[in-house]
Amino acid sequence: MTPLPVTQTYPYVQLANWIFRPLDYMDANYRRYGDLFFARWGVLEWIFINHPQALKTMLSQDLGPAISALGDVNEILKPLLGENSIILQTGKQHRQRRKLMMPPFHGERLKVYAELIRQITLEVMDDLQPGQALQARQLTQKITMRVILQAVFGLHEGDRYQRLEHLLTQRLDMVSKPLASTIVFFPILSKDYGKWSPGAKIAHLSAEIDDLLYAEIRERRASVDATSSDVLSLLIMARDEVGQGLSDEELHDELMTLLMAGHETTATAIAWGMHWTHHQPDIRHKICDEIATAHASDDAIAMTKLPYLEATCHEILRIYPVAMLTFPRLVQQPLELLGHTIAPGTLLVGCIYLLHHREDLYPQSSEFRPERFLERQYSAFEFMPFGGGARRCIGYALAMYELKIILGTLLTHYDFALASDRPAIPERRGVTLGMKNGVEMIFQGPRQVATPARV
């Protein structure tokens, strides 16, 4: 049996590479070590896996005795989300929390959000002036923030809603650059060291956000309405098998989790969509033709069913996956992975970025080519932007809806141009993969006819 390759670079250099040059770091290790290898970051060691078979083993056993999807290892997210977040729960508690939180994001419920997503997109676009320069990422973040605030709280307007929108955006923008992202990996840097330190700003913002969330929770508890379908109302009414509901602290942490996980990722993906569809205008024309042929430009549900638009959204999530890694899983019993025996106590992590760039699955993987998703079917362990198994993203269906409807609506109703012909450069944003300068564009104005303007 061959020993598992171990990356040899000094562990703190690896951590620095991971923070500042994550794609180069993963590509270099893949070229050197292949399907799975031990990465060492400071005191942390884990196996990076990018082979579909090994990912299948990891993600189909993470509810059984051999592998655990434990929450303690996600500690770095505690300062942002709170200790009661679903992401920090393990075992039975984690399963129960998922059962409570999944329903609002799936099935018939989701359809209610389709038209809402379209309306919010049009509403946010109303504020733009033709000729205005903008960063696509800021635009899409505004849209997805409003979608998640409405879906989660059922809030549309009012002072509290506007304050929350403003404060949450500020809180996330604090880690929007790679250097600032080090705060996430070294929580000691986020401590309050006096008035001008980033920690003081974080503490101040977090306190204001907490006040608003607790005020909303208290008001809703006092007037709970059994007919409401927003996530907060459903979580307030939910009871476990012994009739116990969630405490205010638990509700607060889950709201933060949904607000943060639920708009940051999606905003980045749609901004990439704006980049690719303008950098390769043929793709934009095909999408607009498809939407026009299906008479779907004002029909949000119809837009979610279009194959070329869906293939484009998959390619967006493949080429630069916003979540580069799955959450870690812990090996509990000796485990066979591609001919290696892995000892209990070892951490495994699915490397989504490397999986999505395997040439055996995605030839010319650095080319943006939606057609690849029409030419073959990929299994859940070959294409996995939302992870899998016990911690599979609970918002994946909502995220796909948002991607298709927001991108489809922006492309068919408005004209934009890229500020530069150069390809956008991927760059870390907190724990996610964003892009440098957020895709700079010019808004040219509303389109008179919702069909493609060929140039």
Ligand code: HEM
């Ligand atoms: C393009 C958008 C998104 C991407 C790429 C994404 C990706 C992911 C990934 C890779 C995971 C980890 C899965 C694993 O470890 O196997 C995850 C977990 C999670 N996502 Fe998403 N996500 C997106 C949007 C959303 C949205 C819209 C929501 C909520 C409305 C959401 C809420 C969550 C939550 C709560 C978890 C943790 C689940 C758990 O611990 O059981 N995500 N997501």
